[in-house]
Amino acid sequence: MTESVEVELNDGDLFHKHSGTNKNFEDEDSVDGGRSTSSSSSKPSSARRTVVSVVRRPSAASASKITSKEAAAGAVDEEDFVKAFEDAPSVQIYSNREMEDQMSKIREVLSDEKHDWEHRVVAVKKVRSLMMGGAAEYEGFPQQLRLMEAPLKLSAKDLRSQVVREACITLG
Numbered sequence: 001m002t003e004s005v006e007v008e009l010n011d012g013d014l015f016h017k018h019s020g021t022n023k024n025f026e027d028e029d030s031v032d033g034g035r036s037t038s039s040s041s042s043k044p045s046s047a048r049r050t051v052v053s054v055v056r057r058p059s060a061a062s063a064s065k066i067t068s069k070e071a072a073a074g075a076v077d078e079e080d081f082v083k084a085f086e087d088a089p090s091v092q093i094y095s096n097r098e099m100e101d102q103m104s105k106i107r108e109v110l111s112d113e114k115h116d117w118e119h120r121v122v123a124v125k126k127v128r129s130l131m132m133g134g135a136a137e138y139e140g141f142p143q144q145l146r147l148m149e150a151p152l153k154l155s156a157k158d159l160r161s162q163v164v165r166e167a168c169i170t171l172g
Contacts, residue, residue, distance in 0.1 A: 103127075104144075124155055
């Protein structure tokens with residue numbers, strides 16, 4: 001978007017005009033600066049006129065939608081999020097006890113920052129696998145999920161970006 005600003009030097013007075021505005025000529029603040037034609041006719045006609053162009057960059061509100069490929073590294077839109085959430089190995093859970101054992105192993109890995117980051121990534125993905133495998137249907141799942149709060153927070157604050165990314169995808 002380009003806006004032109006005209007500057008007139010008349011007897012040492014500076015006068016600014018902004019073209020590109022949607023003002024009527026009858027408005028008090030019209031394009032001619034609110035001057036009546038009689039006052040502007042009394043000025044000498046030998047005025048110097050300078051035109052300056054100002055280029056404005058589009059604001060965030062008027063910018064076109066940025067696709068995920070153009071976005072910053074690691075950015076995830078909704079479609080990518082759903083794909084990433086479902087991109088976890090499939091797991092079948094057959095009992096409440098099996099679900100609790102799996103969650104306990106995951107909690108152990110995620111609670112210790114000393115574990116290899118790749119193991120922590122696998123553990124976070126395993127949480128999603130359990131959820132998609134039906135773990136949420138067992139009565140002990142809400143309690144196990146509450147116990148996972150601290151390890152998942154730790155994963156979200158990890159220094160390894162891949163661990164943080166997987167934790168954020170898991171937490172939604």
